[in-house]
Amino acid sequence: MTHKIAVLPGDGIGPEITEQAVRVLTALGLDLDLQTAPVGGAAYEVQEHPLPASTLELAKGSAAILFGAVGDWKYDSLPRELRPEQAILGLRKALGLFANLRPAILYPQLANASSLKPEVVSGLDILIVRELTGDIYFGQPRGVRQLDDGPFKGERQGFDTMHYAEPEIRRIAHVAFQAAQKRGKRLCSVDKANVLETSQFWRDIMIAVAGEYPDVELSHMYVDNAAMQLVRAPKEFDVIVTGNLFGDILSDEAAMLTGSIGMLPSASLNASNQGLYEPSHGSAPDIAGKNLANPLATILSAAMLLRYSLNEAGQADRIEAAVQAVLERGLRTADLYESGTTKVSTTEMGDAVLKALK
Amino acid sequence: MTHKIAVLPGDGIGPEITEQAVRVLTALGLDLDLQTAPVGGAAYEVQEHPLPASTLELAKGSAAILFGAVGDWKYDSLPRELRPEQAILGLRKALGLFANLRPAILYPQLANASSLKPEVVSGLDILIVRELTGDIYFGQPRGVRQLDDGPFKGERQGFDTMHYAEPEIRRIAHVAFQAAQKRGKRLCSVDKANVLETSQFWRDIMIAVAGEYPDVELSHMYVDNAAMQLVRAPKEFDVIVTGNLFGDILSDEAAMLTGSIGMLPSASLNASNQGLYEPSHGSAPDIAGKNLANPLATILSAAMLLRYSLNEAGQADRIEAAVQAVLERGLRTADLYESGTTKVSTTEMGDAVLKALK
Ligand SMILES: CC(C)[C@H](C(=O)O)[C@@H](O)C(=O)O
Numbered sequence: 001m002t003h004k005i006a007v008l009p010g011d012g013i014g015p016e017i018t019e020q021a022v023r024v025l026t027a028l029g030l031d032l033d034l035q036t037a038p039v040g041g042a043a044y045e046v047q048e049h050p051l052p053a054s055t056l057e058l059a060k061g062s063a064a065i066l067f068g069a070v071g072d073w074k075y076d077s078l079p080r081e082l083r084p085e086q087a088i089l090g091l092r093k094a095l096g097l098f099a100n101l102r103p104a105i106l107y108p109q110l111a112n113a114s115s116l117k118p119e120v121v122s123g124l125d126i127l128i129v130r131e132l133t134g135d136i137y138f139g140q141p142r143g144v145r146q147l148d149d150g151p152f153k154g155e156r157q158g159f160d161t162m163h164y165a166e167p168e169i170r171r172i173a174h175v176a177f178q179a180a181q182k183r184g185k186r187l188c189s190v191d192k193a194n195v196l197e198t199s200q201f202w203r204d205i206m207i208a209v210a211g212e213y214p215d216v217e218l219s220h221m222y223v224d225n226a227a228m229q230l231v232r233a234p235k236e237f238d239v240i241v242t243g244n245l246f247g248d249i250l251s252d253e254a255a256m257l258t259g260s261i262g263m264l265p266s267a268s269l270n271a272s273n274q275g276l277y278e279p280s281h282g283s284a285p286d287i288a289g290k291n292l293a294n295p296l297a298t299i300l301s302a303a304m305l306l307r308y309s310l311n312e313a314g315q316a317d318r319i320e321a322a323v324q325a326v327l328e329r330g331l332r333t334a335d336l337y338e339s340g341t342t343k344v345s346t347t348e349m350g351d352a353v354l355k356a357l358k
Numbered sequence: 359m360t361h362k363i364a365v366l367p368g369d370g371i372g373p374e375i376t377e378q379a380v381r382v383l384t385a386l387g388l389d390l391d392l393q394t395a396p397v398g399g400a401a402y403e404v405q406e407h408p409l410p411a412s413t414l415e416l417a418k419g420s421a422a423i424l425f426g427a428v429g430d431w432k433y434d435s436l437p438r439e440l441r442p443e444q445a446i447l448g449l450r451k452a453l454g455l456f457a458n459l460r461p462a463i464l465y466p467q468l469a470n471a472s473s474l475k476p477e478v479v480s481g482l483d484i485l486i487v488r489e490l491t492g493d494i495y496f497g498q499p500r501g502v503r504q505l506d507d508g509p510f511k512g513e514r515q516g517f518d519t520m521h522y523a524e525p526e527i528r529r530i531a532h533v534a535f536q537a538a539q540k541r542g543k544r545l546c547s548v549d550k551a552n553v554l555e556t557s558q559f560w561r562d563i564m565i566a567v568a569g570e571y572p573d574v575e576l577s578h579m580y581v582d583n584a585a586m587q588l589v590r591a592p593k594e595f596d597v598i599v600t601g602n603l604f605g606d607i608l609s610d611e612a613a614m615l616t617g618s619i620g621m622l623p624s625a626s627l628n629a630s631n632q633g634l635y636e637p638s639h640g641s642a643p644d645i646a647g648k649n650l651a652n653p654l655a656t657i658l659s660a661a662m663l664l665r666y667s668l669n670e671a672g673q674a675d676r677i678e679a680a681v682q683a684v685l686e687r688g689l690r691t692a693d694l695y696e697s698g699t700t701k702v703s704t705t706e707m708g709d710a711v712l713k714a715l716k
């Protein structure tokens with residue numbers, strides 16, 4: 001059976017990093033049909049929209065999407081609905097990609113890269129499960145209105161709506177509990193239940209779902225405390241589950257703890273395991289086209305693609321082992337270079353991973 | 359003129375740390391009228407409410423409030439409106455304490471306490487200005503409802519409303535710009551304008567107010583990126599201004615970067631400089647009553663009280679210099695003890711600060 005994969009390189013370093021991941025995917029000897037389409041600013045340039053209908057159709061009809069990165073300062077003055085980031089929000093919504101898996105892993109070889117003390121982060125391996133299609137990201141009503149009573153009568157007010165329905169919380173809870181079952185069996189649900197109704201409801205449903213997973217230990221933490229504990233003792237976490245907004249903040253904070261965000265992949269899945277796979281870092285327009293970018297987060301995203309959407313865990317293992325091997329050999333792109341290691345370019349890093357594939 | 363000050367010790371370590379701050383305030387030779395009242399769980403025990411009317415009246419009629427800490431696990435099962443934290447939300451709202459000033463300072467003597475590498479955080483001195491009476495904290499409507507259409511028809515949904523009116527944004531902007539003028543003249547406004555209408559509106563108003571402060575350099579950062587940059591290179595910030603929810607998360611993250619949250623005071627001010635002053639840390643019920651807690655954050659909060667509500671900058675300087683002096687002498691409570699320093703109790707630390715007052 002041929003697996004159709006949409007390749008959406010996007011902006012900045014997107015094209016050069018996805019190119020390396022495509023080389024790796026192609027080398028595995030699987031029956032893959034890879035089709036490329038523009039997205040983000042690159043799509044806006046040719047079709048006046050960051051997520052053209054043809055790109056969306058390709059994505060919908062594929063088993064998985066390999067996504068590079070989108071965004072560039074030069075689009076900052078466009079109206080919001082035409083900015084590159086809207087492509088990613090549009091894909092998540094249109095495909096129902098509600099489950100975002102964001103591992104924060106610090107490879108022992110890279111422990112120096114972190115701004116934290118090595119003993120605090122070396123060997124870090126936590127998984128953040130972020131809900132990705134609900135919350136205040138898409139909630140209606142939202143906008144700017146003129147107030148017609150209250151203390152600010154006659155004034156303008158910006159507003160948004162945060163909300164979660166029970167089935168939305170249940171399905172992300174199941175993803176998170178099942179992920180925890182395959183790991184350390186500890187799940188920490190992060191909310192702001194001391195202030196928000198949405199959070200109290202979220203917490204109640206998490207507790208209800210926990211009954212189906214007696215082997216997983218569920219705990220709860222307020223988001224402000226979670227932001228602190230990630231800095232203080234990140235290794236105390238196993239799996240974290242949280243809503244879209246808090247997940248946006250905490251998954252980036254956790255990624256930066258490793259100091260090696262160029263290494264971190266992500267997966268965004270829907271109920272049928274169709275998924276979008278992208279590096280956790282951005283489009284880095286300042287180094288685009290210079291053959292400097294680290295392609296490993298995208299290559300590891302391709303590994304996640306094989307594991308979650310194509311059910312090819314063995315092939316995913318092959319890629320992950322190859323990445324480990326090149327790190328072990330001391331190869332580093334510029335972002336992670338330190339004395340005693342060997343500096344390589346984007347394409348040389350791709351070459352090395354290909355060579356290391358067993 | 360006599361200055362009336364409400365002392366609200368609260369729960370856990372609250373009473374023992376405020377006691378030391380009261381000793382320091384009393385030793386200054388100012389004309390102060392200090393009156394104590396229960397708050398939080400301690401108030402619930404005696405008056406069945408975390409913020410009894412008599413406590414609220416005392417607070418309203420005082421120039422400033424010295425607040426300890428509230429909260430204990432034993433109140434977790436109370437209905438939300440009776441839990442200790444509601445006292446602090448109630449005081450903020452009733453007194454209109456919209457401007458929360460949260461310094462994150464790492465004293466050079468304590469650089470080892472941080473989980474970050476000393477070179478990343480030593481000498482850290484940033485100020486977070488958090489809006490404290492608006493945003494999703496108090497927005498209506500909120501609750502749990504049954505949906506009567508849409509994809510989740512018939513299901514329950516938890517919901518909250520985020521909003522900011524233009525005058526709310528303007529007044530916190532002025533506080534932040536003026537704080538920046540007295541410091542490094544760089545202000546970073548944190549929002550999520552790529553997703554939220556409230557944030558885009560916030561950003562537009564910040565830009566409008568910036569016109570009145572040509573000497574301050576205004577920048578903007580998304581909250582996810584801010585959570586990352588605080589970990590990567592916190593010393594690159596000077597003053598951060600943000601909304602209530604993002605400020606809750608980022609000010610705690612920034613505090614934990616220092617590793618010495620027992621040292622960090624905070625101020626919450628209204629338009630007439632009436633203010634509530636409290637340590638940034640919690641009530642720590644596990645060490646309550648053991649004479650172990652660090653009173654310095656509360657003593658430094660008393661210094662902020664003198665500076666902002668009583669206009670006694672010279673007295674504030676005296677207290678801050680005394681705290682510096684005891685650190686320099688190597689005195690440490692248990693939270694910051696390391697070999698080569700001298701471990702002292704809560705009361706001994708209070709004694710030392712009193713002695714060091716010039
Ligand atoms: C680009 C932006 C809309 C997006 C988000 O906030 O979800 C990004 O920060 C992410 O985390 O993927």
Ligand SMILES: CC(C)[C@H](C(=O)O)[C@@H](O)C(=O)O
Nearest residue numbers: 194195224443444446447606
């Ligand atoms: C106790 C809680 C309601 C409060 C808040 O979220 O504002 C606290 O976390 C704080 O930051 O003072």
